Amino acid sequence: MNYFLTEEQEMIKELAARIADEKIAPVALEYDHEGKFPHDIMQYLAQSDLCGVYIEEKYGGLGGGVFEMALVVEELSRACGGIALAFAGTGLGAFPIILFGSEDQKQKYLPDIASGKKLAAFGLTEADAGSDAAGIRTTAVLDGDSYVLNGTKQWITNGGEADIYTVVACTNRSKGARGFSAFIVEKGTPGFSFGKKEDKMGIRASCTRELIFEDCRIPKENLLAREGMGFIVAMKTLDRTRPGVAAQALGIATGAFNAALKYSRERVQFGQTISSFQAVQHMLADMAIQIEASRCLVYQTCRHVDSGAKDISKESAMAKVMASDTAMKVTVDAVQIMGGYGYMREYPVEKMMRDAKITQIYEGTNQIQRNVIALELIKQASKV
Amino acid sequence: MNVIVCVKQVPGTNEVKMNKETNTIIRESAEAIINPFDEYAIEEGVRIKENTDGSVTVLSMGIPQVADLLRETIAVGVDNAVLLSDKAFAGADSLATAYALSMGVKKIGKYDLIICGKQATDGDTAQVGPSLAEKLGIPHTTYVRKIEQITENYIRCQRMTEDGYEVIEMPLPAVITVVKEINEPRLPSIKGKLKAKKTEVMVYNADDIGADKNLCGLKGSPTQVVKTFVPEHEISGEIIEGTSREQAQKLVQKLMSMQFMTCK
Ligand SMILES: Cc1cc2nc3c(=O)[nH]c(=O)nc-3n(C[C@H](O)[C@H](O)[C@H](O)COP(=O)(O)OP(=O)(O)OC[C@H]3O[C@@H](n4cnc5c(N)ncnc54)[C@H](O)[C@@H]3O)c2cc1C
Numbered sequence: 149m150n151y152f153l154t155e156e157q158e159m160i161k162e163l164a165a166r167i168a169d170e171k172i173a174p175v176a177l178e179y180d181h182e183g184k185f186p187h188d189i190m191q192y193l194a195q196s197d198l199c200g201v202y203i204e205e206k207y208g209g210l211g212g213g214v215f216e217m218a219l220v221v222e223e224l225s226r227a228c229g230g231i232a233l234a235f236a237g238t239g240l241g242a243f244p245i246i247l248f249g250s251e252d253q254k255q256k257y258l259p260d261i262a263s264g265k266k267l268a269a270f271g272l273t274e275a276d277a278g279s280d281a282a283g284i285r286t287t288a289v290l291d292g293d294s295y296v297l298n299g300t301k302q303w304i305t306n307g308g309e310a311d312i313y314t315v316v317a318c319t320n321r322s323k324g325a326r327g328f329s330a331f332i333v334e335k336g337t338p339g340f341s342f343g344k345k346e347d348k349m350g351i352r353a354s355c356t357r358e359l360i361f362e363d364c365r366i367p368k369e370n371l372l373a374r375e376g377m378g379f380i381v382a383m384k385t386l387d388r389t390r391p392g393v394a395a396q397a398l399g400i401a402t403g404a405f406n407a408a409l410k411y412s413r414e415r416v417q418f419g420q421t422i423s424s425f426q427a428v429q430h431m432l433a434d435m436a437i438q439i440e441a442s443r444c445l446v447y448q449t450c451r452h453v454d455s456g457a458k459d460i461s462k463e464s465a466m467a468k469v470m471a472s473d474t475a476m477k478v479t480v481d482a483v484q485i486m487g488g489y490g491y492m493r494e495y496p497v498e499k500m501m502r503d504a505k506i507t508q509i510y511e512g513t514n515q516i517q518r519n520v521i522a523l524e525l526i527k528q529a530s531k532v
Numbered sequence: 533m534n535v536i537v538c539v540k541q542v543p544g545t546n547e548v549k550m551n552k553e554t555n556t557i558i559r560e561s562a563e564a565i566i567n568p569f570d571e572y573a574i575e576e577g578v579r580i581k582e583n584t585d586g587s588v589t590v591l592s593m594g595i596p597q598v599a600d601l602l603r604e605t606i607a608v609g610v611d612n613a614v615l616l617s618d619k620a621f622a623g624a625d626s627l628a629t630a631y632a633l634s635m636g637v638k639k640i641g642k643y644d645l646i647i648c649g650k651q652a653t654d655g656d657t658a659q660v661g662p663s664l665a666e667k668l669g670i671p672h673t674t675y676v677r678k679i680e681q682i683t684e685n686y687i688r689c690q691r692m693t694e695d696g697y698e699v700i701e702m703p704l705p706a707v708i709t710v711v712k713e714i715n716e717p718r719l720p721s722i723k724g725k726l727k728a729k730k731t732e733v734m735v736y737n738a739d740d741i742g743a744d745k746n747l748c749g750l751k752g753s754p755t756q757v758v759k760t761f762v763p764e765h766e767i768s769g770e771i772i773e774g775t776s777r778e779q780a781q782k783l784v785q786k787l788m789s790m791q792f793m794t795c796k
Contacts, residue, residue, distance in 0.1 A: 196720065
């Protein structure tokens with residue numbers, strides 16, 4: 149299907165696809181089995197200018213937006229959803245600065261992210277605050293020219309590997325979510341350390357760690373926006389990065405579908421290729437329908453977000469739910485089509501099925517996304 | 533340091549179509565790519581430029597469409613692209629090609645080093661690099677796997693041999709041909725691709741470079757290809773069955789009966 153991408157978007161997609169096929173696909177299984185972080189792959193992205201596709205040109209980027217970011221994530225995820233997350237997780241850490249950073253903050257942090265010199269991460273979740281992000285307990289107390297942070301963030305993508313962290317903490321507990329503030333914390337700041345690397349079901353090339361703050365003192369200038377804006381910073385960021393998770397899901401689904409289609413034309417049983425069985429054909433057709441429908445929604449949502457539209461929460465949630473549910477279903481079916489071979493670790497679809505699951509969980513579970521969508525629908529209906 | 537990299541367009545697939553009359557490759561039909569060995573030459577040229585300041589110019593002799601391939605090299609760091617294109621160049625063998633390229637090099641003017649791939653994947657002769665050096669009257673080294681040092685006056689490089697390597701030092705300007713062990717060619721960058729789109733490839737004909745047409749193309753080619761054919765391989769295999777022990781026994785018997793092995 150022709151999605152009428154601009155010439156530059158085509159270039160971005162092609163180059164990301166080349167990196168996926170030439171550099172990621174050959175090592176994806178190894179990185180997954182060994183839980184190896186893809187710094188080397190990030191170097192290829194950096195050399196190709198892809199690290200900064202969503203960053204303004206004056207900070208060294210290519211001046212694109214969420215769509216360009218999603219195109220890269222989708223292509224990389226076709227080969228490995230875990231490796232793609234080093235890039236996507238950096239986007240999640242960078243968007244608070246892109247959206248709410250002061251000129252000084254942008255000049256200080258964005259060029260290194262755009263050039264690929266530094267990775268970023270985003271820390272909101274805590275042990276007792278997942279879906280209910282308003283339950284975070286990490287505190288930031290103003291003391292002279294600095295804020296002092298205390299608390300622990302849990303399951304932070306790129307934790308330990310990134311240099312730049314955007315973190316949400318309470319500056320005024322009595323105000324609840326209105327008392328949250330967002331900060332930029334640099335790796336190496338005294339009092340800032342990392343917990344152990346989590347042992348995960350999938351996206352094993354991605355690194356997930358705790359961020360531990362013990363009397364961690366950061367300069368006052370590292371406050372993003374104003375005190376009390378932290379929850380808004382987080383929500384507006386996630387509205388823009390959820391299409392990225394959707395793109396990750398879309399890439400994983402596409403990778404699994406391609407593998408299953410290829411296999412079905414090679415595997416012979418009962419004297420014929422299994423692609424000649426209608427039961428298999430219909431599965432392939434359904435997989436393709438769901439993938440294409442997801443791609444339509446994801447791409448159009450990206451365009452909607454990049455147009456500067458104000459109401460984007462519902463759309464971005466829809467894209468994320470649709471693409472991630474599709475990825476889960478398609479990867480399970482890909483394993484089914486490949487039978488016992490699909491279940492073996494030597495073949496990529498086993499990994500893709502494990503990788504797909506996370507897209508239904510993080511950046512807001514699909515249940516929470518449906519809550520968001522429904523509340524918005526009801527709100528809109530009540531206005532009429 | 534100014535580097536010229538000579539590149540050739542070759543068919544991207546293995547299905548090479550031949551012109552039965554001239555016995556040369558029909559280049560218009562197949563999907564065209566840059567000779568893979570030349571990619572290493574380009575990368576090495578760009579690295580030298582980055583370390584020493586200067587420029588890299590790619591030079592090719594070929595049909596007008598080659599301009600598009602040359603333009604793509606801008607995306608990996610090349611500065612200028614020059615294409616020699618003229619009906620008079622058609623049907624050139626390696627000598628006539630080297631002659632045309634040498635005239636192109638003279639037209640470009642200032643250069644310190646010329647880099648070529650070790651050979652082209654279509655013709656596989658590996659002759660153009662050395663012939664070009666002869667035409668220009670400068671030294672050359674083939675099969676370079678590493679440049680140890682390069683200064684304004686000389687280059688010291690490792691030349692790959694069958695059982696190791698030799699270290700060769702030559703005065704500049706000189707020609708080297710490179711093997712794939714020399715580097716890992718970089719991927720293009722988006723900014724490079726955008727720049728490539730705007731870059732104009734200089735196209736010269738035989739007159740522009742002052743070439744003697746009698747030395748160009750089919751006319752200037754002493755090589756006359758009488759016949760080309762795809763050799764037929766008759767490989768018949770035999771699979772030895774049984775347990776590993778049985779297989780080994782049968783294999784030894786076979787090798788002895790064929791007198792590849794004797795038993796003492
Ligand atoms: C690999 C990985 C990487 C991550 N990376 C990051 C990161 O970089 N930064 C970051 O801040 N966080 C990160 N997270 C955290 C992630 O966003 C949370 O896991 C997610 O938001 C869900 O929170 P939870 O795991 O605590 O689940 P819970 O909130 O405990 O949910 C458990 C179940 O209850 C359901 N549920 C909860 N509340 C409701 C409700 N109101 N209505 C209906 N159902 C409900 C959920 O849908 C879910 O099925 C990461 C998590 C993982 C696993």
